[in-house]
Amino acid sequence: MEDVARRAGVSKMTVSRVIRGIPSVSAETRERVLRAIEELEYYPNSTARALANDVTTNVALLVGHPPRFDDFFNYVAKGAELELARRGYSLILVMQQSEEGDLPMVVRQRKVDGLLLGGPEIRQSLIESLLANALPCVLLANRVSHPPVPSVCADDFGGSLAAVQHLISLGHERIAFVGTRRTFYHVRERFRGYVTASESAGLRVRPEWCIEVAYSQEEGRRASLELLGQSDRPSAVFYSGDLLALGGMEAARELGMSVPGDVAMVGFDDIRSAALLDPPLTTVRVDKEEMGRVAVELLFETISRPDAEPRQVTIPTELIIRKSCGAAVASQ
Amino acid sequence: MEDVARRAGVSKMTVSRVIRGIPSVSAETRERVLRAIEELEYYPNSTARALANDVTTNVALLVGHPPRFDDFFNYVAKGAELELARRGYSLILVMQQSEEGDLPMVVRQRKVDGLLLGGPEIRQSLIESLLANALPCVLLANRVSHPPVPSVCADDFGGSLAAVQHLISLGHERIAFVGTRRTFYHVRERFRGYVTASESAGLRVRPEWCIEVAYSQEEGRRASLELLGQSDRPSAVFYSGDLLALGGMEAARELGMSVPGDVAMVGFDDIRSAALLDPPLTTVRVDKEEMGRVAVELLFETISRPDAEPRQVTIPTELIIRKSCGAAVASQ
DNA sequence: TTGAAAGCGCTAACAA
DNA sequence: TTGTTAGCGCTTTCAA
Numbered sequence: 001m002e003d004v005a006r007r008a009g010v011s012k013m014t015v016s017r018v019i020r021g022i023p024s025v026s027a028e029t030r031e032r033v034l035r036a037i038e039e040l041e042y043y044p045n046s047t048a049r050a051l052a053n054d055v056t057t058n059v060a061l062l063v064g065h066p067p068r069f070d071d072f073f074n075y076v077a078k079g080a081e082l083e084l085a086r087r088g089y090s091l092i093l094v095m096q097q098s099e100e101g102d103l104p105m106v107v108r109q110r111k112v113d114g115l116l117l118g119g120p121e122i123r124q125s126l127i128e129s130l131l132a133n134a135l136p137c138v139l140l141a142n143r144v145s146h147p148p149v150p151s152v153c154a155d156d157f158g159g160s161l162a163a164v165q166h167l168i169s170l171g172h173e174r175i176a177f178v179g180t181r182r183t184f185y186h187v188r189e190r191f192r193g194y195v196t197a198s199e200s201a202g203l204r205v206r207p208e209w210c211i212e213v214a215y216s217q218e219e220g221r222r223a224s225l226e227l228l229g230q231s232d233r234p235s236a237v238f239y240s241g242d243l244l245a246l247g248g249m250e251a252a253r254e255l256g257m258s259v260p261g262d263v264a265m266v267g268f269d270d271i272r273s274a275a276l277l278d279p280p281l282t283t284v285r286v287d288k289e290e291m292g293r294v295a296v297e298l299l300f301e302t303i304s305r306p307d308a309e310p311r312q313v314t315i316p317t318e319l320i321i322r323k324s325c326g327a328a329v330a331s332q
Numbered sequence: 333m334e335d336v337a338r339r340a341g342v343s344k345m346t347v348s349r350v351i352r353g354i355p356s357v358s359a360e361t362r363e364r365v366l367r368a369i370e371e372l373e374y375y376p377n378s379t380a381r382a383l384a385n386d387v388t389t390n391v392a393l394l395v396g397h398p399p400r401f402d403d404f405f406n407y408v409a410k411g412a413e414l415e416l417a418r419r420g421y422s423l424i425l426v427m428q429q430s431e432e433g434d435l436p437m438v439v440r441q442r443k444v445d446g447l448l449l450g451g452p453e454i455r456q457s458l459i460e461s462l463l464a465n466a467l468p469c470v471l472l473a474n475r476v477s478h479p480p481v482p483s484v485c486a487d488d489f490g491g492s493l494a495a496v497q498h499l500i501s502l503g504h505e506r507i508a509f510v511g512t513r514r515t516f517y518h519v520r521e522r523f524r525g526y527v528t529a530s531e532s533a534g535l536r537v538r539p540e541w542c543i544e545v546a547y548s549q550e551e552g553r554r555a556s557l558e559l560l561g562q563s564d565r566p567s568a569v570f571y572s573g574d575l576l577a578l579g580g581m582e583a584a585r586e587l588g589m590s591v592p593g594d595v596a597m598v599g600f601d602d603i604r605s606a607a608l609l610d611p612p613l614t615t616v617r618v619d620k621e622e623m624g625r626v627a628v629e630l631l632f633e634t635i636s637r638p639d640a641e642p643r644q645v646t647i648p649t650e651l652i653i654r655k656s657c658g659a660a661v662a663s664q
Numbered sequence: 665t666t667g668a669a670a671g672c673g674c675t676a677a678c679a680a
Numbered sequence: 681t682t683g684t685t686a687g688c689g690c691t692t693t694c695a696a
Binding site: 342343344345346349356357358361380382383384385386 | 665666667668671672673674
């Protein structure tokens, strides 16, 4: 900066003003400074700026432990990075190191101006510590009631409502629900959609057909084996996540049942593999990149107006009808 | 820091020494300082440290344009982040904004101490600019001959050799190769493995069966339709990447051919979907997390000894035999 | 073994 | 419109 100032025959301060676009600089001076900047290929040092301004221009995306950086958050990260880059910010990727709600290193070190908290595995206690430290946060694919935090979720309720209504419209009256822990907001919502769709069609929700498992293909398989192994079995299964549905298809294969012939299956999320399965999985598409993008938007709102009412944004979902549900028309 | 110093009854300088573990501090003073740090929950400000030391403790993972942050780099990022965190560093994720070899923002701003350059889409000119700016770099899944840069690649040659030899051992004598641009190091190596395996088995490599396409499922499909639509067609196809093989399976389906009955298929990379296909895809597994981890190791070597001979590390691959190759024994 | 002063590259506040 | 001074939170250098 010193060099630029010398070359343009002005003080460092004037250079600083030109860089920041402060109007109180005469046109000709600005011109001279810009030329000097160009000639010297000068670019301001972000560390020094950060120290002087107390703004790092970094945002962290924190994903839960054990390192759950999968297809879903891959897209979210992409959407977030693109939006951050547009604003001159950078994305720091952080895998939580333990299940505890310890403050992440990047926070202790003050390396970031805010955080995107990915998924429901983020502990409530961590959210509270972060807020107590006045760190702007946005929840991604999660929502909490008590401390008011902005959040971005897919339309979990609406998506699941549409999925189950679709099954019902295909004639199914015996629909089971296999999902992860209902302490998770998104699972609760997806379950609510299932219940609402069922009940408003006059179908009874049978508790023994509502199964709670961990999020893995193997767990989806186990639950499905149990469900489908009985004589009194459902004719369709709605899974709260595609990975569980993968396990379900595995189970059906093991039992010699055809999908959708003997049992229809529908998932949620539209992970990359969903379309590649045999049969291709009918599922609810979540726009993950858009979620990342919007989360960044909310974060900036929070940074600029920390006391504003936190917004809770819901991203629309779309039912993607493939073959696993047995609908006549199958796209993709 | 001032506060800690006051509380411990020493100067800032002594606090700094204790934090950095500098020995010339008496045991009792150190004790007092540590207590004060604990009581005040003091944690050094990384921005200030960065400015004083000219070390940001940040590393960027740069992925090519158009934003190719897929399954492969998802795992690489995970491996890299874990290793960086162990060393007190952070990972900044950067999607290249254009095809040009412009210096990324994080570099101009001096936000990072080094870069991991992901994939062959990174322009040679960019690599050279980076090196000219004395920025430590490591190539990931890429290798160049001219400027000496450390790199981490899978055993592209060995993996493809094993894959094609396996096809040959199954009796195939008419094996085609579908791959992306041979200007890419990894494709060149994989092609070399194909040629070597073929020729040492006395098989003729037919140029019209060596097809070059872009990396997408659709391109894999198109190439395969062409290959398999002729009467004089191969009995097996080796794809330089799983995504292409997905397209291949699609093509076979369209042509009413069974895999592996009418044509055997083998991929490379072992992306997440590979095992889920019907039939499950035989492929060469690449340890992507390990690649990320090792890349970080190399980067630190380069940072600490910039003039040392750059290491070129090759990560072993493993042939994963599933069903698409037609082998009798199928695992997974 | 400890501390005081200067400086890393920038910006806020004030003065000219 | 422009420049000077002080300071962001740390570390380096030198002196005590």
